[in-house]
Amino acid sequence: MQHHPGTHDVRITGLGSYLPALMHDNATLPPLDEPIAPGDLDRIGVDRRGWAGTQEGVAEMAVFAARRALARAGADAADLDVVILTNWTQRRYLPDFAPTVARLLGARRAFAHDLGCACAGFLYGVGIASELLRNPRYRRAVVVASEQTSRRARPGSRGTLILGDGAGAFVLERAAGDGSGGRLIDYELACDGEYAGIMEITDAGWIDTRIAQRELCELAARSIAEVSRRLLARNQRTLTDVTWVIPHSGTAGVQAAIVRALALPAERILTNYASVGNVSSASIPVALDHFIAQGRVRPGDVVLSAAVGGGWYAAAALYTIGELAPSLVAA
């Protein structure tokens, strides 16, 4: 195949996130079936996770995050051409959520659609939106991930410690004349149906992993390393050109396996997993908003984000951080 690195010039001009009003710490979380030893709690590594309330459905959280992203892009929802909503933790036959998100935003001329792709949904959405923006008819897209991951944990299970709710959004624009915004350098999407059965949902709606956690961590890390290496190689870059790796957080075990698989100094991987839990497809924009607000991730930094998801999906994106208006999240 011919060598075709990079995307056309797509800019990340806005970024926003949203966490539920109710953030459970380990003391307020409803008790587990079996008490957990402090050492195990440390190993799980989550101190806080959100539980969305009745006013914080998938569509509403998506709108809160997307509005913040639009505000920072200085963009009006009425000028959006595309809205992609990623969510797998609340599913219904119909209607999809995206048309409602577009309506609530006031994105009157946009078309909109839902995307699943489990925890890899956000990067899948970013990749697809970037290609839509090649069409001269489309100029501006919102990709927003909104997940009620907590609802997929069996009450009383250790999953309730890990799984949290939240939303995060990018505004993507075909490069404006001024070249503002971070640049989406390139992305890579993959899937492997061989592993379709390793994560399923019980009839009651709880997540059920059908392979050992250790195997899952290794598969996740291997998949993330593969798409990341392919992406970097195509763009004549290596990990030394990357300021930060901001992966989908998964679990502490997955994060450790990624560090090993990429042979990366642990301090170059950023997640805010400890303070939000696993927010599934929203994890990357939620973490990015957090670390930009903290001043840790700065304009000009080069970020590699990668995610895996039950399906089996793998995805990666390489992008730079642009000048952004101040975040609306607490640092």
Added chain:
Amino acid sequence: MQHHPGTHDVRITGLGSYLPALMHDNATLPPLDEPIAPGDLDRIGVDRRGWAGTQEGVAEMAVFAARRALARAGADAADLDVVILTNWTQRRYLPDFAPTVARLLGARRAFAHDLGCACAGFLYGVGIASELLRNPRYRRAVVVASEQTSRRARPGSRGTLILGDGAGAFVLERAAGDGSGGRLIDYELACDGEYAGIMEITDAGWIDTRIAQRELCELAARSIAEVSRRLLARNQRTLTDVTWVIPHSGTAGVQAAIVRALALPAERILTNYASVGNVSSASIPVALDHFIAQGRVRPGDVVLSAAVGGGWYAAAALYTIGELAPSLVAA
């Protein structure tokens, strides 16, 4: 906004469809709660509809249809870059169906994702795939709709007369040197969350329409007329340039309303609704395969397809028919 008609040169090089082994006629269909008068049965207008068996899941039907489409394109699944599966009638949290469809097809290097968009899913998928093919990395996509619509009808309800199962697929390719295949001239996608609540699914999984059938028919026809007119106008064409209108079939009432809304001679609208029922997002490729096999739709014909779906979605595509290997469906 600037005037940007048309897509880049995307060809429809393959087309395939699949209907279940079990096709119920009105005599074999399980009895309704209340017997139906012959006049009402005629007005419903469906003589036959498929009920997918245990070996005909959403993924399996998709694979049958996609293989037929690939065979007619003379393409190998291993050369696919993208697989988009549209389905809303079987939903689960995870895994999605598309990675399994890609695996069963042998599309080893493709990325794949599911798309909902209700009955408008296939045209949404065609539009999105056509933009993905702008990236020089991607050359060939399959968009396949696979629906078990019959499962969304309450047993004993009149819905069981209308709703049927099936799958249909396009192979789309960035234009090869020889310019073979029908050309996707352009497409138009839209949504309106104002109408998100008009079709819902009961807790038992049955479809429930919350507005009067007459209103639904008018809304469907108005939406189809709007996207169709916008699409035609952008491409400096009118309905007189179109050989056939092949819409999502919906119901007989929707079809009649489309004829009125487009002010079109009824004989220029083609659906095979009577012999397959409402197969949701699969309806357009299923009908196209049927009418090409019959010799009614011929190479060089210009087709306008349009669809609406609960969400609320509307979509249209304008394309020409290319030379195709003989269909694998019975004429």
